[in-house]
Amino acid sequence: MKKLCTFPLVLLSSIVFSQYSISEIPQDGYLKDFDIAVDIIQKQHPNPYRFHSKEIIAKKIDSLRNIVKKDPSYISLLMNNPTRIIGDGHSSFSADSNYFENILSSLHFFPLQIYVQNGQLFVNGSNPYAIEVGSEIMEINGISSKELLQAVPKAADGNIKVEDIDVSFYIPFILKNRTNDFSLRYKTSSGEQKTMKVKGIKYPRFYYESRHSVLPVDLISENAGIYGYTIDSDTYYLSVKSFSYDESFFYERLKKYFQEIKDLKIKNLILDIRNNPGGAISNVPLLYSFIANDKTFNNEYKYGTKVVDINYNDHLVDPQTNRYYSDKDIADQNNFMRQRFDKAEKGDYYFGNSRLDNTYIKSYPRDGAFFDGKIVLLINNRTFSAATYFASLFQSEKRGAIVGKETGSCSNFTTAAWFLTYRLPHTKSTISIPRTEIFFNSDDKENVANCKGVIPDHTVNTQFFLQSLKEHKDPDLEYSLTLFSK
Secondary structure (H helix, E strand, O other): OOOOOOHHHHHHOOOOOOOOOHHHOOOOHHHHHHHHHHHHHHHHOOOOOOOOOHHHHHHHHHHHHHHHHHOOOHHHHHHOOHHHHOOOOOOEEEOOHHHHHHHHHHOOEOOOOEEEEOOEEEEOOOOOOOOOOOOEEEEEOOEEHHHHHHHOOOOOOOOOOOOOOOHHHHHHHHOOOOOOEEEEEEEOOOOOEEEEEEEOEOHHHHHHHHOOOOOOOOHHHHHHOEEEEEOOOOEEEEEEOOEOOOHHHHHHHHHHHHHHHHHOOOOEEEEEOOOOOOEOOOHHHHHHOOOOOOOEEEOOEEEEEOOOOOOOOOOEEOOOOOOEOOHHHHHHHHHHHHHHEEEOOOOOOEEEOOOOOOOOOOEEEOOOOOOOOEEEEEEOOOOOOHHHHHHHHHHHOOOOEEEEOOOOOOOOEEEEOOOEEEEOOOOOOEEEEOOEEEEEOOOOOOOOOOOOOOOOOEOOOHHHHHHHHHOOOOHHHHHHHHHOOO
């Protein structure tokens, strides 16, 4: 289940741009693209009213539309796009990188890296202003930390509260008056409140600073995707940052690490799926097979949708080639879905049939190299999609303790798979819509009402977090080590 990132995350990984100018975009182009995006969501999303009624969605859309109408600009459209209000963390609205170069080069970014913990904003790295790491930011340019958190766009299902966000990046987008300087009010570790004016930095410097913040500590696993090492003679750390791998490669890598764990006679395992955006759902039970308690375990999920055909044909592109879809492409897509989804006897849903996924195994066997010791699972708000399903499976099987923050997608279902991407004609921004919902663990597929992420058993308190931050240690990992001795 591929999760597409929102506009800033895409651009943080790409610093090379072509020369385009947003001055080319007609003034009414922003509102026109907003309206097209709304039309796409209403006609193409597999269940746009899952979390809010049509009336509530209409009011929210009108509110966002009025903002874009009063401030017709690229930033205004990105910050107030209609995917924000449907409660689907997989639907995304992304900037065209060519136009976005103009925006990035015109802005001054906040010069301090920020980490959010328990609703508070903390300085997350060294800086030329001698503001100590762990100082709490109370206010920036008259906007409180609470208001800043509320203004930042968040990718999450339903109404899940998210704080794993890049606040520093968004600050110049949130401020109504673009500025080269920032007035900061903050509180030191001793409790003393101070004010200071700090100078904004340009995007290349900001990008550099973002790679030198304290957290996350383990950048190797962020880069490698699957990475493991011993912490001590009894404890092993294994990070899995994606499920988007070929099954053969995924198994090969996991087998290597779990064989090492067996050879070393490891007793404790910290399994880290923080910042894992998901991927192939078939890889979820594959990973779990290495830690399963029993010889087999229940692996159950089902795809469903209310929209089996492509109902919005215009502006549809292949995200890999940027080529617009032909009539034949659309016919092929429709045929694929019609062959693999059948209308339910009751209700509005089409559900996936046996042709849909030949990798599906309900009663999944445990792997021969399985680990049967103690396990702590690390999760956060960026644990998403298929990764949330893994956390849900881990929790339902009572395999061990979970540390961190609530997952960003629902523990019992999510939207994903077979994304449709539309390039809007005036701003060249793209809107990506998943074609199905996926239901986990025999949930009532027609009447799923509640959306909660996987809730951790333990959340690190602020005092423990700050102590770890100042020591340049991973707070969740450090806390997990204390659980093995209990």
